[in-house]
Amino acid sequence: MDLTFSDQELAFRDELRAWLADNQPGEKPSADAGDDAQFAWRRDWQRRLYDGGWAAPAWPREYGGRGSSQSESAIYFEELGRARAPFAANTLGLLLGGPTLMVWGTDEQKERYLPPILSGEEIWCQGFSEPDAGSDLASLKTKAVKDGEDWLVTGQKVWTSGAQYAKWCMLVARTDSEVAKHKGLTYFLMDMDQEQVQVRPLRQITGEAEFNELFIEQARIPDANVVGGVGNGWKVALTTLMNERAGLGFALQIRLRQLLDDVIAAAAERGLLENALYADAIAELHIRCETIRLLAWKGLTDAERYGQPGPEGSLVKWLWSDTNQRATQLAADVIGPEALTSGTGWSYELMRSRGNTIEGGTTEVLKNIVAERVLGLPRLKVAA
Amino acid sequence: MDFGLSDDQRDIQRTARDLLGERATFARVRATIESHPPPGSSDEALWRELCELGWPGIAIAEQYGGQGLGTIELSILCEELGRTVAPVPFLASAMAACVIEQAGSQEQRERWLPGLASGETIGALASASDGTAELVIGGAQAGVIVLVEDDGSGRVLSAEQAEVTPFAAIDPTRSAARVSAPDGAGEALEDGCPGLGRALVAVSAELVGVSERALEMTVEYVKDRKQFGTPVGAYQAVSHRCAQMLLDTEKARSATAQAAWSADANPDGLAEAAAMAKAAASDAGREVTQGAIQMHGGIGFTWEADVHWLYKRAQIDSALLGGAGRHRARLAQILAERVAASATA
Numbered sequence: 013m014d015l016t017f018s019d020q021e022l023a024f025r026d027e028l029r030a031w032l033a034d035n036q037p038g039e040k041p042s043a044d045a046g047d048d049a050q051f052a053w054r055r056d057w058q059r060r061l062y063d064g065g066w067a068a069p070a071w072p073r074e075y076g077g078r079g080s081s082q083s084e085s086a087i088y089f090e091e092l093g094r095a096r097a098p099f100a101a102n103t104l105g106l107l108l109g110g111p112t113l114m115v116w117g118t119d120e121q122k123e124r125y126l127p128p129i130l131s132g133e134e135i136w137c138q139g140f141s142e143p144d145a146g147s148d149l150a151s152l153k154t155k156a157v158k159d160g161e162d163w164l165v166t167g168q169k170v171w172t173s174g175a176q177y178a179k180w181c182m183l184v185a186r187t188d189s190e191v192a193k194h195k196g197l198t199y200f201l202m203d204m205d206q207e208q209v210q211v212r213p214l215r216q217i218t219g220e221a222e223f224n225e226l227f228i229e230q231a232r233i234p235d236a237n238v239v240g241g242v243g244n245g246w247k248v249a250l251t252t253l254m255n256e257r258a259g260l261g262f263a264l265q266i267r268l269r270q271l272l273d274d275v276i277a278a279a280a281e282r283g284l285l286e287n288a289l290y291a292d293a294i295a296e297l298h299i300r301c302e303t304i305r306l307l308a309w310k311g312l313t314d315a316e317r318y319g320q321p322g323p324e325g326s327l328v329k330w331l332w333s334d335t336n337q338r339a340t341q342l343a344a345d346v347i348g349p350e351a352l353t354s355g356t357g358w359s360y361e362l363m364r365s366r367g368n369t370i371e372g373g374t375t376e377v378l379k380n381i382v383a384e385r386v387l388g389l390p391r392l393k394v395a396a
Numbered sequence: 397m398d399f400g401l402s403d404d405q406r407d408i409q410r411t412a413r414d415l416l417g418e419r420a421t422f423a424r425v426r427a428t429i430e431s432h433p434p435p436g437s438s439d440e441a442l443w444r445e446l447c448e449l450g451w452p453g454i455a456i457a458e459q460y461g462g463q464g465l466g467t468i469e470l471s472i473l474c475e476e477l478g479r480t481v482a483p484v485p486f487l488a489s490a491m492a493a494c495v496i497e498q499a500g501s502q503e504q505r506e507r508w509l510p511g512l513a514s515g516e517t518i519g520a521l522a523s524a525s526d527g528t529a530e531l532v533i534g535g536a537q538a539g540v541i542v543l544v545e546d547d548g549s550g551r552v553l554s555a556e557q558a559e560v561t562p563f564a565a566i567d568p569t570r571s572a573a574r575v576s577a578p579d580g581a582g583e584a585l586e587d588g589c590p591g592l593g594r595a596l597v598a599v600s601a602e603l604v605g606v607s608e609r610a611l612e613m614t615v616e617y618v619k620d621r622k623q624f625g626t627p628v629g630a631y632q633a634v635s636h637r638c639a640q641m642l643l644d645t646e647k648a649r650s651a652t653a654q655a656a657w658s659a660d661a662n663p664d665g666l667a668e669a670a671a672m673a674k675a676a677a678s679d680a681g682r683e684v685t686q687g688a689i690q691m692h693g694g695i696g697f698t699w700e701a702d703v704h705w706l707y708k709r710a711q712i713d714s715a716l717l718g719g720a721g722r723h724r725a726r727l728a729q730i731l732a733e734r735v736a737a738s739a740t741a
Binding site: 013014015016017083276277280285286288291292294295296298299300302303306307309310313314317318323324327330331376379380382383384386387388389390391392393 | 397398399400401402468615618619626627629630631632634635636638639640642643646647650651653654656657658661662672675676721724725727728729731732735736
């Protein structure tokens with residue numbers, strides 16, 4: 013057992029830290045500045061990462077990355093988190109689209125799509141969930157019908173973040189209604205620059221719209237934009253979903269740590285660390301914060317070293333989301349009415365945290381996954 | 397980073413599991429308890445065998461007759477013993493040895509450690525308040541007792557120097573006693589009681605083992621028990637509770653692993669790591685064993701089923717050397733000091 017980084021990992025970390033010290037992301041634009049200002053900040057940040065060779069270290073060198081190990085990639089996200097950097101504008105392309113193409117794409121597709129993902133020239137979004145297909149994603153209804161050399165797609169997607177800026181959409185649609193639901197799906201790259209795709213912002217409880225609805229009415233997708241073969245969409249989608257949590261998780265954990273440190277500092281200022289109830293709650297959050305990090309690293313390094321993924325993957329997101337909610341709730345107690353005032357950072361974190369236990373796999377579904385796949389418990393058969 | 401055990405460590409774990417799997421089955425535990433009425437039962441034959449294998453001295457330095465291995469090896473044995481609730485005074489002696497070895501003078505070490513390493517002497521370690529410790533595991537059999545006060549001061553006493561009042565604790569697999577040390581009795585140990593961190597790792601590791609076994613038994617039961625035409629484990633109320641039990645156990649496991657590693661490789665981090673481990677493991681022990689009884693339904697509430705031994709062991713262990721709340725308070729202090737230090741930096 014060794015809970016330190018190797019010399020190589022430390023060198024990687026130090027190189028990145030030095031670069032970040034010279035290339036600060038700058039202040040986050042205020043909420044009043046609007047969504048476009050936020051996105052411009054993230055796009056500019058990706059440009060700087062790209063110019064510095066830091067846009068996607070985990071990508072193989074042949075595609076413009078550094079061929080970094082999984083541990084190095086985790087360190088990368090931890091350090092970006094520490095620097096309070098925004099997520100790059102094309103995070104979905106960098107973390108989901110690109111890696112999915114590397115596994116399932118043709119050589120032509122990789123050549124055509126990977127470079128502009130890396131540079132941020134072409135922004136990607138994800139068209140998976142639908143109003144009637146959330147946790148039960150395989151039941152999705154968006155339909156694609158062959159029309160000559162193209163496919164015509166009609167349907168509705170929801171929770172599509174960044175759609176208003178995106179050029180390409182990773183779209184999963186039904187191409188065969190005769191077979192079992194997850195066998196009749198195909199994964200497409202849909203051009204967002206067509207009238208047939210309408211983007212409508214989805215206002216969330218915090219007030220702004222990170223996400224969108226997509227209304228797709230006979231949108232046209234060339235056959236060359238099928239990824240992984242017709243009817244293979246479910247497998248390709250799983251590759252995308254698996255990548256969803258891996259990298260971002262490490263940055264989110266650091267953000268939680270920073271939030272907790274801010275809560276502790278605020279509590280100290282107000283003399284609340286001497287209050288037994290606050291001290292107890294803060295200490296418990298600290299324990300959770302540290303064990304989240306340990307579990308995440310254990311999950312990553314055990315898989316890397318011993319091949320077998322352990323239970324940690326499903327446990328980490330569950331524990332992180334619950335802890336972030338507790339931390340932001342405690343923050344409200346510590347900070348007072350400022351945390352209930354519209355437009356403040358604390359109130360944003362409080363309200364935004366409600367989404368953590370829903371996005372990327374609801375806690376209820378994660379518990380099912382742990383119970384069924386880790387503990388081997390049977391699933392209840394529900395009469396149709 | 398590597399959370400895995402070395403080959404040697406895996407061997408220790410495998411050997412321990414095989415041995416206890418044969419010699420400390422629940423049936424044997426029950427037989428020991430029934431043939432040795434309270435206060436406190438002991439499987440003498442098993443203890444002798446463990447002594448012959450060098451278990452009590454696993455983490456005691458070779459110069460005192462121990463095997464000179466580390467806290468990770470010690471925690472492996474503690475975890476295996478927790479899984480089986482074996483009726484032997486291993487934990488008590490190991491905890492006492494941890495403190496005597498690091499907080500004792502050379503003379504104190506030479507006097508007590510060889511006997512603890514060979515198993516000839518049973519040790520005990522407990523938190524005391526003004527010289528009185530209300531819950532001393534191993535206290536009734538101990539030849540040497542270490543008492544640690546809240547202010548960090550500690551004393552080592554021979555059994556004769558203390559007033560030892562055995563009582564029947566709810567966990568009959570180990571003896572329990574109230575120990576009172578008159579003013580001036582015994583000898584002082586180094587202030588701050590170095591070695592306490594390792595002792596906390598030991599009891600935390602035992603709690604992880606108890607939790608892990610309780611979860612295993614529960615999963616097996618709910619897969620098998622059928623009601624309304626289905627295994628009860630298929631119901632989400634049951635399966636989600638089991639998932640929570642896994643989360644609690646893994647949280648405790650990783651905190652304890654970090655503390656065990658810190659004891660040997662990162663001593664500066666041990667105080668914080670040990671407090672985190674004891675808090676997480678104490679909570680896990682209680683929550684998981686309570687969940688185990690609940691998920692076993694009516695059977696879980698019977699003396700005949702084996703779940704309650706784990707529940708009772710968890711209750712005792714979570715109280716040893718301070719419960720979860722005490723250790724969270726300690727952590728809060730550490731965090732407060734850190735804030736104050738960075739303010740003046």
